[in-house]
Amino acid sequence: MSENFIPLSKPSLQGNELKYVTEAIETEWVSTAGPFIQSFEENTADYVNSTGAVAVQNGTSGLHIALEVIGTGREDEVIVPTLTFIAAVNPVKYCGAEPVFMDCDDSLCLDPNKLEKFFEKECEFSKGILRNKATKKQIKAIVVVHVFGNMADMESILEVAEKYNLPVIEDATEAIGTYYKKGKHQGRYAGTMGTFGVFSFNGNKIMTTGGGGMIVSNDNELLAQARHLITQAKSDPLYYTHDQVGYNYRMTNLQAALGLAQLEQLESFIETKSINYSHYQEAIKKIPGLELFSFRSSIRPNYWFYAIKVQSEYGLTRRELIDSLEQEKIQARPIWDLIHHQQPYKNAQAYEIEKAPIYLNLIVNIPCSSDLSSRDVERVNVCLAKLNEPTEMGSDQY
Structure with missing residues (x-):
């Protein structure tokens, strides 16, 4: 008898997925508004114990918005790992900034020792701003990727970031559900320790919405800015007044219905x-x-x-x-x-x-x-x- 094909990673859809998606279809809330979106955001925030969450199209758009909210621009550089999927880095270029690539440690995640060494030897820190000596550009943020569901050395990375007044964006697209069980950050989930965390619900992730992502933060003001940007930056949604360049990065209610069922499992x-x-x-x-x-x-x-x-x-x-x-x-x-x-x-x-x-x-x-x-x-x-x-x-x- 011929053996079946064993895929690398496929979704498991054995819970309330059909029930919730059917409800979304029957109530005709199938696009970027509807009750499942709010429920999925609230339940995700509760699960990882963050202040709030904003559902987006995918993890890439979530990282882009996180960088936009902290003001990343053409005169900036962002620290990124080289050992990662390219979607962790491309959003830096979307903002017009330049990446500076860092090595990994033995966890496959960003090496905090080389990070600190780079800042000490290759940068200048003055009046709360860190600049690259070679380019004179400001180091705007650190993007940390939790590779394969492992956790980067967040204790060390956050100490370095605090020393140099830098926000940390956690690319936790592979790591929803990962948390510290001991140490300084005991009980804290991947994605909840930096300024922003971003999850992905692509089809190959541990839970899926087909395509989709989630931004989390413990800062309500930053979350509000993120929500504003993903909905085309409407300052008046009725009369279509826009106060800046925004993006159509919203998750659909159909996706959120799927995600809510996945989160339950x-x-x-x-x-x-x-x-x-x-x-x-x-x-x-x-x-x-x-x-x-x-x-x-x-x-x-x-x-x-x-x-x-x-x-x-x-x-x-x-x-x-x-x-x-x-x-x-x-x-x-x-x-x-x-x-x-x-x-x-x-x-x-x-x-x-x-x-x-x-x-x-x-x-x-x-x-x-x-x-x-x-x-x-x-x-x-x-x-x-x-x-x-x-x-x-x-x-x-x-």
Whole structure:
């Protein structure tokens, strides 16, 4: 019997999704107004314990609005990681600003030590403003990405940011549900420690609205500004008076209906992902040359993506492993190529990028869907072990 295809990450739609979406259709609230939007915003804010939330089209638009609200412009620079999806960086250019690329630490997230070193050695801090010595431009903000549902070292990053009077925008698009379980920020969720946090509900995320995102903050005034900008900056919605350039970045009521049903199941998704992670871990630790990437011990992660490090002892390269799994109908993916290598950013400043290139050549993501069955996990594990086994004809036969 032919085996089924195991995708990398697909949504699980087994809750109230159909019920809520049907209600939105039957009441004809299908566009960018309707009760599900407000409910989804309120319930998300309650879940992560933030002051409020603003639903948007996607995570990218949320990051763009966050940068706009803090006043990012053409004379500014924004600190960004190079090891991330490009959507974390492009909004900097939407604002006319320039990114400055930082290395990752061993969590795959932005390295706070190099961040501080860059500020100390390459910048000038005067009258509350930090400027890049080389360009004379103001460093406007730090964008931190919580990679694969891990948590960046927020304690250290926030200390550096406070020292230099910089807002932090948390790209928590992969990390809804991740929180500190101990330490200075115990109980605080990814996305709620910076000036803004942004979540994504793309189809491959732990919970989905098909496409969609959410901005959260503990500052009501900033949230109001964000809401104003995503609704075309209408100062008078009845007579279509606009006081600045705004954006059509609103989430639809249909999407919010889907999101509300997904949010109700988020903790069960995380539980399933945690169990599957443990099953992977138990099997992979027995395979020479493979290591399942770990999460910070101080956090409860959401286990969004499972990443394995493929080292020379395994016998296959990263590319060969991905290709071999594809032949077994198992989808796997490499980590993103470094953003400062991408064509639009080849002339951007990149500071002491050392670890990111190493991880670029090691990391493979393996199936991690919110409803991934134990049978499928076992099948992936068997394939990973089988591909490590020597062939009948040794290398001396060639």
